[in-house]
Amino acid sequence: MSPLEETTLAPAAEWWQSAVIYEVYPRSFADGDGDGVGDLAGLIARLPYIAALGVDGIWMTPFQPSPQLDQGYDVSDYCGVDPLFGTMEQFDTLLELAHSLGLRVLLDVVPNHCSSEHPLFQQALAAGPGSPERDMFHFVPGPEGMSDDDGDGSATGTADAGGVPPNNWQSVFGGRAWSRANPASQTDTDWYLHLFSAGQPDWNWRNPAVGDYFDGVLRFWFDKGVDGLRIDVAHALFKAEGLPDSPATDGVVDGLRSNPQVSDQEEVHEVYRRWRTIAEKYQPHRLLVGEVNLEPARAARYTRADEMQQAFAFSFVKLDWDPEAWAAVGNELEAARQLHGAAPTWALENHDIVRSVTRFGSGELGSARARAAVVALLGLPGAAYLYQGQELGLPEVDVPVESRVDPMWARGGVCRDGARVPLPWTGDAALNHGFSLTEPAAQPWLPVPAGWGTHAIERQQQEPESSLALVTKALQLRRLLQKNEVFGPNDGGTWRVDAGNLLICERSADFFVAVAMGTEPVQLPAGSVLLSAEPLTEDRWLQPNNAAWVLRG
Ligand code: NOJ
Numbered sequence: 339m340s341p342l343e344e345t346t347l348a349p350a351a352e353w354w355q356s357a358v359i360y361e362v363y364p365r366s367f368a369d370g371d372g373d374g375v376g377d378l379a380g381l382i383a384r385l386p387y388i389a390a391l392g393v394d395g396i397w398m399t400p401f402q403p404s405p406q407l408d409q410g411y412d413v414s415d416y417c418g419v420d421p422l423f424g425t426m427e428q429f430d431t432l433l434e435l436a437h438s439l440g441l442r443v444l445l446d447v448v449p450n451h452c453s454s455e456h457p458l459f460q461q462a463l464a465a466g467p468g469s470p471e472r473d474m475f476h477f478v479p480g481p482e483g484m485s486d487d488d489g490d491g492s493a494t495g496t497a498d499a500g501g502v503p504p505n506n507w508q509s510v511f512g513g514r515a516w517s518r519a520n521p522a523s524q525t526d527t528d529w530y531l532h533l534f535s536a537g538q539p540d541w542n543w544r545n546p547a548v549g550d551y552f553d554g555v556l557r558f559w560f561d562k563g564v565d566g567l568r569i570d571v572a573h574a575l576f577k578a579e580g581l582p583d584s585p586a587t588d589g590v591v592d593g594l595r596s597n598p599q600v601s602d603q604e605e606v607h608e609v610y611r612r613w614r615t616i617a618e619k620y621q622p623h624r625l626l627v628g629e630v631n632l633e634p635a636r637a638a639r640y641t642r643a644d645e646m647q648q649a650f651a652f653s654f655v656k657l658d659w660d661p662e663a664w665a666a667v668g669n670e671l672e673a674a675r676q677l678h679g680a681a682p683t684w685a686l687e688n689h690d691i692v693r694s695v696t697r698f699g700s701g702e703l704g705s706a707r708a709r710a711a712v713v714a715l716l717g718l719p720g721a722a723y724l725y726q727g728q729e730l731g732l733p734e735v736d737v738p739v740e741s742r743v744d745p746m747w748a749r750g751g752v753c754r755d756g757a758r759v760p761l762p763w764t765g766d767a768a769l770n771h772g773f774s775l776t777e778p779a780a781q782p783w784l785p786v787p788a789g790w791g792t793h794a795i796e797r798q799q800q801e802p803e804s805s806l807a808l809v810t811k812a813l814q815l816r817r818l819l820q821k822n823e824v825f826g827p828n829d830g831g832t833w834r835v836d837a838g839n840l841l842i843c844e845r846s847a848d849f850f851v852a853v854a855m856g857t858e859p860v861q862l863p864a865g866s867v868l869l870s871a872e873p874l875t876e877d878r879w880l881q882p883n884n885a886a887w888v889l890r891g
Contacts, residue, residue: 352827353394353442353622354394354442354566354625354627354647354648354721355647355681355720355721355827355828356681356719356720356721356820356825356827357393357394357395357442357721357722358392358393358394358716358721358722358723358724358813358816359393359394359395359396359397359442359444359721359722359723359724360388360391360393360395360396360397360723360724360725360726361396361397361399361688361689361723361724361725361726362381362388362396362397362398362399362726363376363399363689363725363726363758364376364377364378364380364381364398364399364401364423365377365409365410365422365423365758365783366726366758366759366760366761366782366783366784367380367381367384367726367760367761368380368381368383368384368761368763368773368775369760369773369774369775369776369777369780369782370382370383370424370775370776371424371776372774372775372776372777372780373422373774373777373780374773374774374777374780374781374782374783375422375423375783376760376773377401377422377423377424378401378419378423378424378425378428378429378432379424379428379775380774380775381398381432382428382431382432382435383775384763385432385435385436385439385441386439387795388441389439389440389441390810391729391809391810391813392810392813392814392816392817393441393724393813394440394441394442395436395441395442395443395444395565395566396436396441396442396443396444397444397445397446397568397627397723398443398444398445398446399411399446399689400413400445400446400448401419401420401423401424401429402414402415402416402417402418402419402420403415403418403419403420403421404420404453404455405453405454405455405537406420406422407453407535407537407538407745408534408535408537408538408745409743409744409758410446411446411448411534411538411570412451412452412453412454412455412534412535412537412538413448413452413453413456414452414453414455414456414457415456416447416448416452416555416558417554417555417558417559429562430562433562433563433564437563442565442566442625443564443565443566444564444565444566444567444568444625444627445559445564445566445567445568446567446568446570447552447555447556447559447567447568447569447570448570448571449541449543449552449569449570449572449575449609450533450540450541450570450571450574450575451532451533451534451538451539451540451541451571452538452539452541453537453538454536454537454538454539455537456539458471458474458551459474459475459539462474462475462477463519463520466526467479467519467526467527467528472519472528473542473545474541474542474545474547474548475530475531475539475540475541475542476530476531476539476540476542476577476581477519477528477529477530478504478516478528478529478530478531478581479504479527479528479529480501480502480503480504480516480518480527480528480529481501481502481504482501482527503515503516503529504516504529504581505581505582505583505584506583506584506586506591507531507533507581507583507584507591507597507599507600508584508591509532509533509534509535509749509750510533510534510594510746510750511534511535511745511746511749511750512746512749512750512751512752513749513750515531515532515533516529516530516531516532517529517530517532517536531577531581533571533574533594533600534745535745535749537745540577541575543575543576543605543606543609544576544579544605549609549612552609553612553616556613556616556617557616560616560617560620560624564624565622565624565625566617566624566625566626566627567624567625567626567627568627568628568629569610569626569627569628569629569646570629571594571629571631572606572610572628572629572630572640572646572649573601573602573606573628573630573631573632573636573637573640574594574600574601574602574606575606575609576603576605576606577599577600577603578598578599578600578603581599582599583599584597584598584599584600585598594631601632602632602636607639607640607642607645610626610628610640610645610646611644611645613626613646614626614644614645614646614647625647625648626645626646626647626648627646627647627648627649627650627683628640628641628646628648628649628650629649629650630649630650630652631650631652632652633653633670634651634653634667634670634671634673634674635670635673635674637649637650637651637652637674638671638674638675638677638678638680639678641678641679641680642678642679642680643678643679647680648680648683648721649680649683650683650685650688650723651667651671651682651683651684651685653667653670653671654667654668654671654682654684654685654686655685655686655687655688655691656691658697658698659698659699659707659855660855661835661839661840661841661853661855661856662835664833664841664853664855665833665834665835665841666833668831668833668843669832669833671831672830672831672832672833675720675830676830681719681720681721681827681828681829681830682718682719682720682721682831683720683721683722683723684715684718684720684721684722684723685715685722685723685724685725686708686711686712686715686725686728687724687725687728687757688723688725688757689725689754689757689758690754690757691754691757692734692756692757693708693727693728693732693733693734693756693757694707694708694711694712694728695707695708695731695732695733695734696733696734696756697734698711700733703883704733705731705733705805706871706872706883706884707883708728708731708805709731709805709808709871709872709885710853710854710871710883710884710885711853711885712724712728712729712805712808712809712812712871713808713812713851713869713870713871713885713886713887714841714843714851714853714885716809716812716813716816717812717816717843717845717849717851717869717887718831718843718845718851719825719826719829719830719831719845720829720831724809725757726761727761727793728809729805729806729809729810730761730762730793730795730798730805730806731793731805732759732761732793734756734757735755735756735757735759735784735786735787736756736787737753737755737756737759737784737785738785741755741784741785742755743755743783743784744758755784758784759782759784759785759786759787759790760773760782760783760784760786761773761795762786762790762791762793762794762795763794763795763796764791764794764795764796765791765792765794765796765797766791767786767788767790767791770782770786771786771790771791771794772794772796773786808871811869812869815868815869815887819849819868824846824848824849824889825845825849826846829845829846830845831843831844831845832844835855836860836863837860838854838856838858838859838860839854839855839856839857839860840852840853840854840855840856840860840862840880841853841854841855842863847890848889848890848891849887849888849889849890850863850865850887850888850890851885851886851887851888852880852885852886852888853884853885854880854881854882854883854884854885855882855883856882857882858882859876859879859880859881859882860879860880861878861879861880862878862879862880862886862888863888864878864890865878865888865889865890865891866888866889867886867887867888868886868887868888868889869886869887870884870885870886870887871883871884871885871886872884874886
């Protein structure tokens, strides 16, 4: 029996209900082979660090073979390991080690699109218009007309067969969502759809062969013992039948989240019902967690009893420091929980969004608020996800323009690299903060800024007041409160804002989380403070930007 099955964790089928998962962005976690890119060897070597935090598992972003145009979210082989990250043997070692340390392992699956290097896409290109191979993707002949030389979706150039894209959809990364299959041909007038970059063609989920293909992908990883999957762009697999134009306001087509033609089609739910059935064929049941970037009421429909078990609370991920907004979103999520039964899946950071330290105000103010926010996060009912480096209070980095590699930067002028800078393990800048375990001089794939060493893990491990110490303490206390049933898996959350902008989330009759979001100190309602982001200077008084867990009675 593996330690996972014999520990005091929640019953196997429900381990995820109140789990905390640590998101690993492998290329920035630790480099084990000395090329400046993090990899499986680095993760294996550093896994005890994650286990010591007291989280329940890890979610690894893609390490499968990929041209790395979108840092692995352009997959060319769903059932392999990219040599950049290591080998399948190393993955097997990692999985075994994780389980022996009591950590579950979730992988990313990217079912909306693959890489243009994927063999099935290459076969589709070669097979030509109208072929069954092309029907695996969205290949559509462009209407005859003027060519769209400037790529803005309108014909302005020279007369050309298939010269304009089939509809007005825009890519999430900027520019149009269509590219010509064979730009040099006058007879192959097909365009293919890519909601992201041109190197990421969208699968055609209306073709049943696509669903069958992904069933095999799920089974491959579940058979290996992987505990669950995070589903990329889970709400966008199906597009509106016939691929009609999207509504435009003042000539601007809405993005993915609110574009009715591109996302949240009813048919997508059938995929997750099917996947849940597969996940439940395994013991323990495998977890499905969706990147469902929709407002709470719509996102909650993906966590109905026979679909995914979790969907990230995106409305929460993006909040600014605003108590009314937190309370409103919290109550919306609670209403969704009551309707569909699945508790919210909280996160404040991930590899796509600006680090909370910077989002909440930068400098000392941002750091204080990020500490308060993570304390609040870990006290909320439901599951929570931490992003690597969040436990260190890492700020967003302004990566020099010449070093930026994010395709979103190139296509749309928004750069996500600042949240993906390699972790500082040591304070030694000359040795690249210990990022590479075998070649200390290896330059990390993204440059780290001056002063990165102040956040180093090695330092924070020695400082009782560090962010790392705080997060570790919160995680330990969370486990204790779960064990003593102060925290129950079915707790709800009632949110309100008290005088002085004191945000309160009542988790149960006995326990509440409070965050001082105003500019003056505020007194907490009665109870004993179990944990706070900063020590209290006076009994039950929170200074601005402090947060506390309070037990009544
Ligand atoms: C969401 C992922 O988190 C992001 O990094 C990626 O670029 C897009 N999906 C496309 O796969």
